[in-house]
Amino acid sequence: MLHIRNILYYFLAIGTLAHTHELQYGPPPALEQPLGLAEVDLGSSPLFSLHRDLVNIESISNNEHKVGVFLESYLKDHNYTVERQYIDFLESRKDNTRFNILAYRGSKRQTPVLLTSHIDTVPPFYPYKIHEKDDIWGRGSVDAKGCVATQFVAVQELLASKSISPNDVSLLFVVGEETGGEGMRAVNDLGMKWDTVIFGEPTELELASGHKGLLIFEVIAHGKAGHSGYPWLGKSANHILVPALAALQGLELPSSEKYGNSTLNIGSINGGVAANVIAETAVAKIGIRIAAGDSNDVKELVLEAIKKADKDIEVIFYGGSYGPVDIDHDVEGFKTITVNYGTDIPNLEGKHKRYLFGPGTVLVAHSDHEHLRAGDLVSAVEGYKKLVKAALKS
Ligand SMILES: *[C@@H]1O[C@H](CO)[C@@H](O)[C@H](O)[C@H]1NC(C)=O
Ligand SMILES: *[C@@H]1O[C@H](CO)[C@@H](O)[C@H](O)[C@H]1NC(C)=O
Helix, strand or coil, rough: HHHHHHHHHHHHHCCCCCHHHHHHCCCCEEEHHCCCCHHHHHCCHHHHHHHHHHHHHECCCCCHHHHHHHHHHHHHCCCCCEEEECCCCCCHHHHHHHEEEEECCCCCCCCCCCEECCECCCCCCCCCCEECCEECCCCCCCCCCHHHHHHHHHHHHHHCCCCCCCCCEEEEEECCCCCCCCHHHHHHCCCCCEEEEEEEECCCCCEEECCCCCEEEEEECEEECCCCCCHHHHEHHHHHHHHHHHHHCCCCCCCEEECCECCEEEEEEEECCCCCCCCCCEEEEEEEEEHHHHHHHHHHHHHHHHHCCCEEEEEEECCCCCCCCEEECCCCCEEEEEEEECHHHHCCCCCCCEECCCCCCCCCCCCCCCEEEEHHHHHHHHHHHHHHHHHCCC
């Protein structure tokens, strides 16, 4: 424990993480020990202070302006060239525009390797807080500001140690990952291509070998309103919807050895207006995490089940559905993991190699107790450095 503290004090004191290689990569024994973050001056560690500053700026999807401005100026202060890519630019909200950030230290914007993550978070906002000396809490501390901070520090350290040249790697931080990936999809318009793209999302410091696919849709039942005492005068949309949803719950969805079972979530149901009125409309919003095959196959299963249930019912599929996404995981020294959440990976077109890696666990992301261990940020920097070096070698 003393040993670990000494290391931490050392790099905090000199303001660089260059000597943290003594902390082994992986879930090292070091992580069982508190780093004693609460007792030290975070301001003298670029990693922990950047992470803190990012978490403390509320950036719920659609409100990424402030964090974008902060990150842009932070990167410029570190001699990066920074480009904004506006998403849905509206003259009327000029002071609150959302933009992706592309940053590079060299003379070329087109680099062989790209490190990328997202700067938006889900609601609500929780500020940064250190608990029990070693746990960092706050919205985005895991998803995905832990990735943003550690990707930046990894590049800084690789440049400082001359392990890479400035034209090798660039950074891309996008908006709107949590709301369907409109930020990353816009990147396809930049006309750029990379050999390797390293995506940052919480993977518990393991290398993700794939993630489930996703299909999101609404089921809308159309009825006819009337007095509930005379049900034959109308047709209840609620009474149409309920058996249709039961049919969906009974569906046999595809499964695979790698991803397990597909899962269905009826996330919201709205229908009718009062107990004594026959419901005119009813709507359910549903998401399916797909474990095998194509999203079109699952669409067919859904349509078949719904059609059997009633004729006065329609299904609207949201755009951007996809089957399971296999991810490269051929770098030695990492454990591998599959995850059940979606990422921006399918939103970025191109033939690049792709990796998915980051600190923290999705099991607390999006919750009111989102947090990670401080030591995981240190390990993530090492992990990204390793991935970048492996990518440049191949
Ligand atoms: C940025 O570049 C200037 C001029 O080369 C240099 O003096 C300064 O130290 C650099 N700043 C950082 C943070 O690297
Ligand atoms: C998948 O579903 C089947 C049937 O419901 C169940 O027996 C099995 O344990 C599930 N597998 C996983 C990995 O959850």
